[in-house]
Amino acid sequence: MNLRRIGGFIPLTVMLAMPLLMSGTLALARGLDDASGEELAKIIRGGLLYDSWFVELGVAPPKETHPAYAKSKGKGKGAGTWRCKECHGWDYMGKEGAYKKGRRFTGIAGIRGAAGGSAAAVVKSLQGSDHELGGRIPAADLTAIARFVTEAQLSVDEVIDRNSKKARGDLAKGQRIYATVCAKCHGADGKKVNFGDEKAPEYVGTVANENPWETLHKIRFGQPGEEMPSLIAFPVQVQVDVLAYAQTLPAK
Ligand code: HEC
Ligand code: HEC
Known part of the structure; x- marks a missing residue:
């Protein structure tokens, strides 16, 4: 949306609606x-x-x-x-x-x-x-x-910085969700389940940093054929907060 096109100034109503409009695109999913x-x-x-x-x-x-x-x-x-x-x-x-x-x-x-x-x-x-x-x-x-x-x-570039691969999330909020939903299976440090093998271990922290897009998809939908839950009913920002926190967990 190019606001300049609207007669050279931003009408007050549009300004007030901006945060709403923007969170709408982020969640994309007024539908959801x-x-x-x-x-x-x-x-x-x-x-x-x-x-x-x-x-x-x-x-x-x-x-x-x-x-x-x-x-x-x-x-x-x-x-x-x-x-x-x-x-x-x-x-x-x-x-x-x-x-x-x-x-x-x-x-x-x-x-x-x-x-x-x-x-x-x-x-x-x-x-x-x-x-x-x-x-x-x-x-x-x-x-x-x-x-x-x-x-x-999702339009992932809105929530994950393409160059640094960092999730645009709130660590403290993400940690709360991680502790509530994920830690039971993956451990507080994400190392309870090894997705790789002994020689090349892969943990939540490894995957979250190497492939944040894959990790976000799995946070949102779960893991095929496994007991891992989906967070899809929660706002996209919550899902991104979890990813941001997962990126702080040890990769080795
Ligand atoms: C082997 C490669 C391959 C796999 C696997 C594959 N696709 Fe595709 N898909 C294509 C190709 C080729 C096109 C046509 C576009 C192109 O040529 O780049 C396409 C197009 C699409 C489009 C249309 C895109 C648009 O904007 O109109 C959608 C949607 C899509 N695929 C979804 C899926 C889904 C969902 C799956 C898994 C069930 C899947 N594809 C698996 C190769 C693949
Ligand atoms: C009920 C147990 C359970 C819960 C809760 C759970 N997971 Fe999982 N998760 C699994 C299992 C099992 C796998 C598959 C392990 C494997 O493939 O070796 C998995 C896989 C993953 C993977 C994919 C690794 C890969 O490369 O395939 C990621 C990332 C992940 N979980 C992160 C999370 C996060 C973040 C949460 C919290 C939102 C979470 N999990 C909650 C059980 C769980």
């Missing part, structure tokens, strides 16, 4: 604030399926490389190339985001353009030749994924 528990459950399912639909569904992943991936510039192979994030990124920005270079580059676009759009159009795309997921994911789950894409994905 209005969503019922049942709807949120579907959107959570969609976010988990975006992360790894075959883990969340508990099915064996295809062995062959995804046809669209094989045609892309990507260097990966096999099952992993079927995960949404492998082509479109944890930041939902595809070739414009974290995967714009390096070993995960594919040259495939992000999904930001589908935010706020039609869920039916996304389902159609998932059944079509770019994706070939029609026979692999049940219809209700395709709709759940589409609802995540259209209603719940």
Whole structure:
């Protein structure tokens, strides 16, 4: 919104509404604030399926490389190339985001353009030749994924600084949530669960710093196939506060 266009001055009503408008874009999700528990459950399912639909569904992943991936510039192979994030990124920005270079580059676009759009159009795309997921994911789950894409994905650069990778959150508030929700499973220092192995351990602090976009996605939706809860009913700023605090936890 360019305020200068409004007759050279900022009307008082617009000034008063500014914080509201801005928190609206941040949460993007005036829609989510209005969503019922049942709807949120579907959107959570969609976010988990975006992360790894075959883990969340508990099915064996295809062995062959995804046809669209094989045609892309990507260097990966096999099952992993079927995960949404492998082509479109944890930041939902595809070739414009974290995967714009390096070993995960594919040259495939992000999904930001589908935010706020039609869920039916996304389902159609998932059944079509770019994706070939029609026979692999049940219809209700395709709709759940589409609802995540259209209603719940974030404009991540608003909440995570692209260069420093730092979350724009409040550490003290984040620590309160972390202590309440996360510490039981991950420990107060985030080291109770090792996602890596003994040689190359990975903890909450490791992932939160190396890949804040992935960590935010998991804070918001949980971990596919695991007991980890979703924080989606809480404001985006709360989710970002948790991420900011997680970035202060030990990485080793
Ligand atoms: C193997 C790579 C690959 C995977 C995996 C993949 N996509 Fe796509 N997706 C594409 C390609 C290719 C396009 C067409 C855009 C382009 O060519 O860059 C596309 C387009 C889209 C679009 C349309 C974007 C727009 O703005 O119109 C959405 C939405 C989308 N994908 C969602 C998903 C979801 C959700 C998943 C996981 C269930 C997924 N994709 C998995 C390759 C992939
Ligand atoms: C009920 C237990 C439980 C709770 C509560 C929980 N988690 Fe998890 N979390 C898990 C499990 C289990 C995994 C998967 C571990 C694995 O893959 O080895 C996981 C995975 C993760 C990962 C992904 C690591 C990766 O790279 O795959 C992150 C990050 C994470 N949790 C952060 C959090 C944060 C932050 C909170 C609080 C908002 C939280 N978790 C709450 C159990 C939990």
